[in-house]
Every structure is written in structure tokens, then in C-alpha cells.
Amino acid sequence: MNRSAQRKNEHLSLFEKNYNLQQKNDFDEIRLVPDLIPELGLKDIKPKIKIFNREFPHSFFINAITGGTAKAKEINQQLATLAQKYDLAMAVGSQKIALKEKDTRDTFEIVRKINPHGFIIANLNANQDISQVKDAIAMIDANAIQLHLNSPQELINRDGDRNFLLSNNISKICEQISKPVIIKSVGFGISYDNVKRLQNLGVKYVDVSGKGGTNFIKIENQQNFSHNLDYLNDWGLSTVESLLINRKIPINLIASGGIRNPLDIIKSHALGAKMVGVSGTFLHPLIKKNPEKLDQLISEWIEEIPKIMLMLGKSSIDQLYKTQTILSVKISNFLNSWDKSF
Numbered sequence: 001m002n003r004s005a006q007r008k009n010e011h012l013s014l015f016e017k018n019y020n021l022q023q024k025n026d027f028d029e030i031r032l033v034p035d036l037i038p039e040l041g042l043k044d045i046k047p048k049i050k051i052f053n054r055e056f057p058h059s060f061f062i063n064a065i066t067g068g069t070a071k072a073k074e075i076n077q078q079l080a081t082l083a084q085k086y087d088l089a090m091a092v093g094s095q096k097i098a099l100k101e102k103d104t105r106d107t108f109e110i111v112r113k114i115n116p117h118g119f120i121i122a123n124l125n126a127n128q129d130i131s132q133v134k135d136a137i138a139m140i141d142a143n144a145i146q147l148h149l150n151s152p153q154e155l156i157n158r159d160g161d162r163n164f165l166l167s168n169n170i171s172k173i174c175e176q177i178s179k180p181v182i183i184k185s186v187g188f189g190i191s192y193d194n195v196k197r198l199q200n201l202g203v204k205y206v207d208v209s210g211k212g213g214t215n216f217i218k219i220e221n222q223q224n225f226s227h228n229l230d231y232l233n234d235w236g237l238s239t240v241e242s243l244l245i246n247r248k249i250p251i252n253l254i255a256s257g258g259i260r261n262p263l264d265i266i267k268s269h270a271l272g273a274k275m276v277g278v279s280g281t282f283l284h285p286l287i288k289k290n291p292e293k294l295d296q297l298i299s300e301w302i303e304e305i306p307k308i309m310l311m312l313g314k315s316s317i318d319q320l321y322k323t324q325t326i327l328s329v330k331i332s333n334f335l336n337s338w339d340k341s342f
């Protein structure tokens, strides 16, 4: 196995080593104001969304995780089966490895094979050129593409990228690719300044993917034996912070990073997210070799989301954007100092 394939498998095992379902994050700093007189029944609640010119019955999706090795193929196969069963959008992990090593393409292609009519999202680094983007889309007949921004991860990785001249490339891709282009972080969140700049480059969809769940500084650091970079473990903005500072920008915000349960999904919508991505919480049962458990988890989430919406008196995801939220002192202070520093 070559080094890139080895790293893919190491990401999976180090993810699991660091995984902690009970992990507190900034979603715990947000409370929602309940409605005890909603004048609605459960059958009136419609948790569907319309995004990318398509309707989805559920507002959460399987975010980018993996591909490139036999183990990754098995995970993609299990995720695609559930994506098809529940009509969830699904992103594959970075396809960079398959652009170079053709014999790894099947580890991504399996996703389309299993789910021929599903909404599948390709994934590459934002510095790949237009022909590589076209190749990644064609490989899985993707309906959209995610381009990830992961400079902290690359810089910590001994063999990672060192150049991040991305703006021209992103703008060219948005101009020339007719499918939706989503720019995403990978667990570090994204600033207001960055989202404004992306908007000016023609980007219509941004996945804030913030701090609070999978931590790639920790994962890369544990692969890096020459330096101890633990002091960077808290790098970035949380998902909640990223949503709060960017929600007024007229762009489609997607939330991900630290989504542990249906309440985190509802809170993401209350903070302005159009759609919500989940990686770690869905990956964990698969690493534990228990796809039935993930099936059960997704079906429970589908049952519970409308109930929480009813507890808030909201019959649609659009209405959730208007949910009254109470921010903790910590988050209020963040917003206060952010307003002042800007």
C-alpha cells in the first residue's frame, strides 16, 4: 500500500481513537425557546428541504469521509446503502488519490453503483484544476462537488501541500462547472471575511464545517512523530460561531462539524443553516463494524426531528430559521468581541 492509501486508513483509525460521543461543544451553548401551544399535529410537520434545485425528504446528509482503500470502499458501500434507503445526499471523501491511481476508482464508484438515482457529491481539494474537477465528477456521475479548504491539516502533515493560491481556481471552477460547487472547511470553521470573499468569487454554497467534532489537528498531529503540535488542538472557529457570524450573508450556508444528534441539526437550522452534514457520528458505528446500528440511528433521527420541530411550534425547516435562540455568556461574549474586532 502506498503512502496516500496508508494515510487514508490511518485517518479512519485515528478518528476512532479520538472519537467521543459525549464530547461537549458549542451546540450546548445554545438554547431554543419552546412552544407549548403550537396549534399543530405531528402530521403537519414537514422536515423536507429544497436545495441544489432538488427536494430532499430530510435536511441532514452524509458528509465527506473516505475512499481510496479496501476498508474505505466497504465504508462507502455501507454509507451509500443507507443514503439510498433514506434518500440522504452523500459526499464521498477526497478523490485526489483516484485521479492518480486508477485502481482505487472503484472505492468511490461503488457509491454510484449502489445508489444510481441518489444525490452524490464529489470531493477534492480546492487547488485541483478544472480537468481534475471534471474527472472527479464523471467518476461517480456526481450531482455536485465539494472543494475542501484544509490548509491547517496540510501544513501539519509532513508531506502536505504548501501553496494555497486558491482564489482564481475557485472562481474558474464556479464559472465553468454547471453543477453546484460547495466550498467546505474540514472542522476548522470559516470566517466572515472568507465567506464574503468566496461569495465574490461566485460561490453559492459554503459548508462551514466547524470545530466541535472531528479534529484534524489532533489526527494529523498523531501521525506526525517529529513535532508535538498539541498546542494547536483548539484551532479554528466552532460550527456555532461560524454560523452566527455568517448567517446574514446571502449565501447558502451548510452546517457541519460536531453534529451529534437531532437537536444539533435543529439548532443549526435555527442559526441559519439550509442543510446539515454529519461525518463522525455516522462513521463511528461503521468502524465498530455495526452498520445496523447506523441504520437504526438514522431512522431514529428521522423520527425525532419532526417531534423537536413540533416542540418549537415550527412546521417547516424555513420556519426554524426564525426560532428564538438564547446564547450562553460564552457565545454572547464571542459575538460581542467579534463585532468589536471587525
Ligand SMILES: Cc1cc2nc3c(=O)[nH]c(=O)nc-3n(C[C@H](O)[C@H](O)[C@H](O)COP(=O)(O)O)c2cc1C
Pocket: 011, 012, 015, 063, 064, 065, 066, 092, 093, 094, 123, 146, 147, 148, 184, 185, 186, 187, 209, 210, 212, 213, 214, 256, 257, 258, 259, 277, 278, 279, 280, 281, 283
Ligand atoms: C475519517 C475522516 C475523513 C475525512 N476526509 C475528508 C475528505 O477527504 N474531504 C473532506 O472534505 N472532508 C473530510 N472529512 C471532514 C468531514 O467532512 C467534516 O468536515 C469534519 O469531519 C467535521 O464533521 P464531523 O464533526 O461531523 O466529523 C473527513 C472526516 C473524517 C472523520
